[in-house]
Amino acid sequence: MTGEPLAGRYQLEQELGRGGMATVFLATDLRLSRQVAVKVLHPGGDGRRAERFRQEAALVASVKHPNVLEIHDFGQDAARGPFLVCEWVRGEDLRELARRLSPVPPEVAAVLGWELARALGAAHARGVVHRDVKPENVLVARGGPLKLADFGIAALADQERLTSTGAITGSLAYMAPERIDTGAFSPASDVYAVGVVLFELCTGTTPHGGKGAAYLAASVMTKDAPPLASVVPGTPEPLNALVARCLARDSRDRPANGDELARMLEDVVGRMAGPPAEEARAFFQAPEAYAASWREARFQRLLSEGGSMLARGEGARAAKVLNEALSLRPDSPEVMSLLRERPKARRATALGVGATLAGIVAVVGVVGWGVHRGHTPPRHPAQGVEERVIAEVPAQDPETRAGVPSGEPRPDPLKTLPRETASSAPAGAVPVRMAAPTRTEGARGARAPTHGATSGSNPPRQATPPAPSGSREGAAASATRAPLSGEPVEPATLRVATRPWAEVFVDDQSRGYTPRVREVNLSPGTHRLRFVNPLCDAWEEVIQVAAGELVSREVKLQVRKAELVIVAPAGARVFVDGVEAGVAPLSGPVNVEHGSHVVSARAPGVAPLQREVDVVAGQRIEVVVEVAP
Template sequence: MTGEVLAGRYRLERELGRGGMATVFLATDLRLSRPVALKRMHPGGGAGRAERFRREAELAASLHHPNVLEVHDYGEDAAHGPFLVCEWVRGEDLRALAEKLSPVPPEAVLVLGWELARALAAAHARGIVHRDVKPDNVLVAEGGPLKLADFGLAALEDQERLTSTGAVTGSLAYMAPERIDTGAYSPASDVYAVGVILFELCAGTTPHAGKGAAHLVAAVMTKDAPPLTEVAPGTPEPLSALVAKCLARDARDRPRDGAELAAALEALLQREAGPPSDVTREFLRAPVARATHWRRLRFERLLEEGRGLLARGEGARAAKVLNAALTLEPTSAEVVALLRERPRRSGWRAGAVGAGLVLCATVGAVWWSQGTEDARTPRSTESPSGKSAATGERRPEPTIPASEPAAPGAGPDTRETTREPAPSHASEAPRTVEALPPAAPTTNGDAEKAVRPSPPIARPREPDSTKRAVSAAPTRPVTATEPPGATSAPAPDAPPARPALLKVTARPWAEVFVNGTSHGYTPRMREVSLPAGTYRLRFVNPLCDEVEQEVTLAPGETVSRDVVLSPRKAEVLIHAPAGARLFVDGREVGIAPLPGPVVVEHGRHTVTARRAGAPPLQREVDVVAGRRLEVALDVTP
């Protein structure tokens, strides 16, 4: 391969990388005597694939921005097929740089994110969606700037995967939910990918990293990304909030495009580090040294914060902050000493407080159980031997104040009234029997069982005096939902009604609402257990028309609902030279200028303008359901 010349102009020097569709070489442009990066497609695929590659190359070449990799040339070699020539960036990709900087300080994350968002802003302004934003496609030149590469080629790869295998593979971790679900592209899809990159730079892993492609797809479709402040302690809250917004499952909740994201990142960078342009220039001039400086500053701030939290006795928060500091300086003896000190101090305090709480709870429970048993059990149930007729256990003798000695022969009533002042109605029949359900008996001094309410129990046969004392009480315990003193007749025992089971499927995916409450997303959520009744169902997918249904469920019944949602139409507003005949996917739609937009299906379409005596103007566009896209065909894209 080395020394081979393509199209009589580009001499291959060495291989830089190899992918599924193309191999990248460092080459020399013999005509201009400069190094270039040459991307040569692998043989095979047919003429249609080569034509699509050419069109995408033209699209990428139309972008001119400091943060976008420059496309110099496109050509076809008789022996090896199509190739694309780009500027050669002497540096490394973002993944390799992140490994050098790990752990990446938030200031560096903001700088890299801002540069990347600016590149996307330039692309989105021209209606171009990158479709494969990932660290491998982001190049960082020595001394700067950052360059976004691989416009067009990645789109071709994804299209082929979708049509040939029916599944999306490759850059799955960076794909937005709508791409995985329907293949839809929009600027917000690129914003989602940037959110994944920012998360990965901060945390060292992607938001939904898991156990394979199926697990990843289910997580992306049904779960929100975890907050960065929890996964990577020490991350500034505003940065965590912005990343969470970029990773919203609904595209409408994300920043609209690269320009909006760049503005948000610029504001954060100004707040955290200083003037964005100056900070970016200094960082890219010496990324490792600058990142080390930022890490040291942040380490000192976290260490000081941790000391303050320990001094205030906030051990849990202090541990979180100090562990964040330890990720920045793993060998810091000072942080290790503080972390070792915290468990002993907090453990002794927690043990002392816990022992005190247990002691108080035990004493209180014993007192409460004695008091409530005295109140709940009629006095006539106590036998002369001092044993309770209800439990057969000996009751403790009440304490008699010395100032009021018990009269000879005084019964239980006299002893009880000397324990504490009796209310004015002390002579009345005990009313606590009908106001409270019976308590479980206390055995072996178990205070915990005494405080736990338990179901009513069957009492043993009691003396006649007890029966007379309880005769005014209802024959069943009063439940928590009934007012005290309720005397309605007990309902006959009946088995509880079995819940109904609602099984739902939706194509494509949908969020399922039952009576206005979300029950999750299909396909992860398939069954809902509900009480019998009538319910209003709503199936929501932002790319489709909502579907509403009403369902009536009987006890124990299983009902299935299979819903097919209709994708919303998209609109294409075509701008072309006056008098040109306009076509969408080969179908003529009118003469320019059109009175309004053309309604099309969600997905990819080819828009063409034909004029007599002039070459046709053509563009391929991706439209999103429910949205309008403007396409300019006044010049060749």
């Protein structure tokens, strides 16, 4: 590039990338004769924005760690404005590396996650929360190591979007539920992002998907992430369990910070592969060869597991495992040989039993038709749910079709397993199809049918005669059936809306999360309602409802206060957001709202001291406002 050197020192050579807040250039440091990366803040905005940029740069520069991108300089150019100078990494970002090594073996993902967690551990120890951990912000140098980048700009960009427009844009798939809901962030929200990165490295997709940002945000807040092993069969259990913990919706259930996560990943890598430092060194020396060796080991493990499952007659589970093996080695003769050599005796026995069962079903069907001719059979219990979802959820969503809520068991149809789509299956791969065993529909989570309601275009159903007294079926149906007249009892409807989101409990049983849950069917009588959000005070009420009654509850939950323990020079007047809180030392913590606050101290003969701090509802944080030694 041509033009005057930036601040008379940095000659810009080419543009490397452009974001919402800054443009990154490759440049030459004329004073030290080295290549560097320079981020130039886009023009516009007020002085506070530039000051935040400078404060973030100074804070990140204090984080010294091999896995954190090093900050060299910060300055102001007369023509271009504020800029930040950091080391230039010769290599690629993590997304490009993952695309090149796809499919990434779990062992490789764990090694990369360990390096990333170490970087976050160093940042969290200095009070820095990244707030934009994603593959594009993770750089992998040729020969190593991994470098976490883009601290200050990403944090500033997210904060401005959240406070100025109320809408979340950017890296939504990597945001923890509490960030989407209230904007709260903590080291645990960075840990959640690492869980998403690990999941994506292993599967090629993020845990929550959907059509549009609103669908994705609702999924992150209301659904548990699928187990990694359910998407990638054969995933070692230590990694599967740790990723599930990182992706917990409640931040208190995750590793607390990067340091704790790094220790846990160190143990996982040690159990899966070997000492993490040695494995990382071997990977960075030859990434392709290292990944290929683990892919081959994984193929052999899947082949062995699939063969064992076939021998035990577990066809559906074997199909998942062998499909995964085919994704590693398409048209594998070993897999085809296993399928051809399935035990014939077991298949013959299964066919004989199946034929016998079919004959029994046919006889019972004929007799039943003669006795109940003209009677519409009662709906299956799994179809009579007490929970309806918001209309914004598409009707074709498999988790809302037929009213079956997320997490309820449903039959496994004859299917090609996940990751066998036309876009993701390797060329030439032959999917394995096997019929999954039929699950008992009245299993865990099934609810008794709710009479008096219809689904779709199905006609009204006749009342089912009461079950014998004392039976389990009679007890399950007692809440919705009239025991003497036999007439169906119309349920009451509870319509709920909360701000912010909450988990809805009725009689200590969870009915799901708002805003997805809008209406809940209740049996006539007395019920105890409770709305729970970990950042808010719980809301409770006991209500009495009659048959067919519509009851509405619109609740604004009270977000808990945060506590600031302010340390300032003795005798200094302490202010929080311009309001005087007292004279230091203060007698106790200061209660503040969730969010960002400015703490300042004014003492005679000393320049005013100021510190900006972000707090999370329900937590206590110490703020030191003193002259640096």
